[in-house]
């Protein structure tokens with residue numbers, strides 16, 4: 001895992017809201033992670049969120065719908081795969097993300113594999129942060145390509161600098177690519193940036209950045225392993241997102257999201273990482 005950063009990468013990330021990390025994983029690491037993701041997906045069957053009672057989650061597959069045809073989505077593989085956990089909770093990765101965001105500690109929000117099947121729908125423009133159960137402008141995601149991510153098969157696209165424009169109120173994510181621009185007309189004139197990636201290379205992007213992906217116009221899969229992180233100290237904002245009914249029942253708006261079994265510390269200046 002290549003996690004050393006140069007000052008100009010940090011500067012660029014803060015300005016644009018995203019950064020490419022070429023050859024983030026070595027060939028061996030990529031093979032190990034891909035195998036673990038494949039095994040985890042097989043083990044989960046039709047469940048979408050690992051490690052919880054399937055009746056206690058609102059995160060479920062809805063076969064045959066538009067959203068189901070955007071990608072195959074399996075969330076929190078770290079709970080069932082020690083290998084996935086080792087990658088998404090690598091303290092050196094956490095430290096790198098803290099450097100990019102200028103924060104003192106970071107926890108996992110959730111991981112997910114996002115796999116566009118052949119001919120999959122596009123991922124319409126959206127920002128992730130407004131959907132999550134905490135509010136922070138310093139949440140950050142890593143998106144690691146397991147297959148080549150190309151313009152034909154649906155690589156990521158970003159609206160540079162949009163993380164400074166978006167707000168926390170939720171806006172509907174619909175089938176319509178231009179929906180986001182109704183909420184943020186000031187972004188409609190910006191040029192978007194495509195990020196094609198070799199397998200093992202990665203994109204890092206801020207939780208408030210507007211991003212999307214094209215349709216998969218090919219007969220092959222476009223698989224990625226991603227993980228979203230929140231700053232240590234983030235508090236519950238009342239939104240369910242991936243939380244179970246049990247968890248919601250215990251939380252009050254303003255409670256710290258510091259349950260080590262749900263949101264473990266990946267790296268911190270002041271606390272020991274959960275999995276070092």
Ligand SMILES: O=C(O)CCC(=O)C(=O)O
Pocket residue numbers: 071114123128141143211212213224226
């Ligand atoms: O992989 C995709 O198509 C979309 C990725 C995305 O929206 C995310 O990782 O937040």
Ligand SMILES: [Fe+2]
Pocket residue numbers: 126127128211
């Ligand atoms: Fe997203």
